[in-house]
Amino acid sequence: xxxxxxxxxxxxxxxxxxxxxxxxxxxxxxxxxxxxxxxxxxxxxxxxxxxxxxxxxxxxxxxxxxxxxxxxxxxxxxxxxxxxxxxxxxxxxxxxxxxxxxxxxxxxxxxxxxxxxxxxxxxxxxxxxxxxxxxxxxxxxxxxxxxxxxxxxxxxxxxxxxxxxxxxxxxxxxxxxxxxxxxxxxxxxxxxxxxxxxxxxxxxxxxxxxxxxxxxxxxxxxxxxxxxxxxxxxxxx
Numbered sequence: 001x002x003x004x005x006x007x008x009x010x011x012x013x014x015x016x017x018x019x020x021x022x023x024x025x026x027x028x029x030x031x032x033x034x035x036x037x038x039x040x041x042x043x044x045x046x047x048x049x050x051x052x053x054x055x056x057x058x059x060x061x062x063x064x065x066x067x068x069x070x071x072x073x074x075x076x077x078x079x080x081x082x083x084x085x086x087x088x089x090x091x092x093x094x095x096x097x098x099x100x101x102x103x104x105x106x107x108x109x110x111x112x113x114x115x116x117x118x119x120x121x122x123x124x125x126x127x128x129x130x131x132x133x134x135x136x137x138x139x140x141x142x143x144x145x146x147x148x149x150x151x152x153x154x155x156x157x158x159x160x161x162x163x164x165x166x167x168x169x170x171x172x173x174x175x176x177x178x179x180x181x182x183x184x185x186x187x188x189x190x191x192x193x194x195x196x197x198x199x200x201x202x203x204x205x206x207x208x209x210x211x212x213x214x215x216x217x218x219x220x221x222x223x224x225x226x227x228x229x230x231x232x233x234x235x236x237x
Contacts, residue, residue: 025235025236025237026188026233026234026235026236027173027176027177027184027233027234027236028231028232028233028234029169029172029173029176029231029232029234030169030172030229030230030231030232031165031166031167031168031169031170031171031172031229031230031232032165032168032227032228032229032230033161033162033164033165033168033227033228034161034225034226034227034228035157035160035161035164035225035226036223036224036225036226037151037153037154037157037223037224037226038151038221038223038224039121039149039150039151039221039222039223039224040119040121040151040152040153041117041118041119041121041149041150041151041152042117042118042119042121042124042127042147042148042149042150043115043116043117043118043147043148043149043150044115044116044117044118044144044146044147044148045086045113045114045115045116045144045145045146045147046069046113046114046115046116046131046142046143046144046145047111047112047113047114047142047143047144047145048062048065048066048069048111048112048114048140048141048142049062049065049109049110049111049112049140049141049142049143050062050065050109050110050139050140050141051093051107051108051109051110051139051140052107052108052139053106053107053108054107054108055090055108057108058090058107058108058109058110059090059110061110061139061140062110062112062140064140065140065141065142066112069131069142072127072130072131073116075130076118076120076123076127076130078116078117078118079119082116082117082118082119083114083115083116083117084114084115085112085113085114086113086114086115087111087112087113088110088111088112088113089109089110089111089112090108090109090110091108091109091111092105092107092108092109093105093106093107093108093109094106113145121149121221124147124219124221125216125217125218125219126216126217128144128147128217128219129216129217131144147219149221149222149224150224151224154224154226157226158194158226158228161194161226161227161228162192162194162228162230164228165192165228165229165230166190166230166232168230169190169230169231169232170232170234173232173234177234177236180236182236182237183236183237184234184235184236185234185235185236185237186234186235187232187233187234187235188233188234188235189232189233190230190231190232190233191230191231191232192228192229192230192231193228193229194226194227194228194229195227195229
């Protein structure tokens with residue numbers, strides 16, 4: 001029994017050692033590739049807001065502002081599926097009273113955040129201007145909180161770029177193997193990460209009054225960069 005147990009332990013140790021040795025016979029490399037493409041989508045985060053003495057009044061003002069913004073969306077032929085409410089809030093507003101040294105409720109604020117996709121990038125500047133009413137008011141308005149460029153061809157480009165990154169990694173592994181006097185047998189493990197982006201103008205608190213008093217808005221689309229990196233482990237003999 002002891003001899004069998006000892007033989008089993010020895011087999012496990014030898015097996016683990018062999019596995020460890022096999023694991024060490026690897027070449028680990030990384031490969032990168034990058035492609036550029038012109039954006040054909042503009043993704044915007046738009047906030048419709050209002051404030052009033054009562055919650056009902058604030059909601060009514062927000063509804064009027066939304067109706068006005070909806071006309072702009074229709075004018076630019078924004079599809080229903082390209083407009084989505086991301087957040088809606090109705091919250092009380094407070095002001096610090098110096099006499100009582102306490103916060104005093106002065107009214108309510110409504111905020112609705114929408115994700116809007118514009119599919120005509122050359123109309124981005126005009127769209128930003130049109131979103132904002134010429135009517136000046138301190139009680140309601142539209143803010144454009146962010147803008148980002150994208151493309152509906154990104155997935156195709158990522159796939160093509162992935163192939164280039166893999167070929168880059170393979171070429172590195174073969175060059176290292178040649179210099180070391182060994183041969184690559186095959187891929188043991190491979191993983192990848194993707195990143196991309198382009199010029200992304202950010203409009204923070206760019207609200208009603210600021211846009212109404214400014215000149216026509218101009219934005220530069222630039223190009224979207226798609227970058228892929230792979231990490232590969234190649235077995236060698």
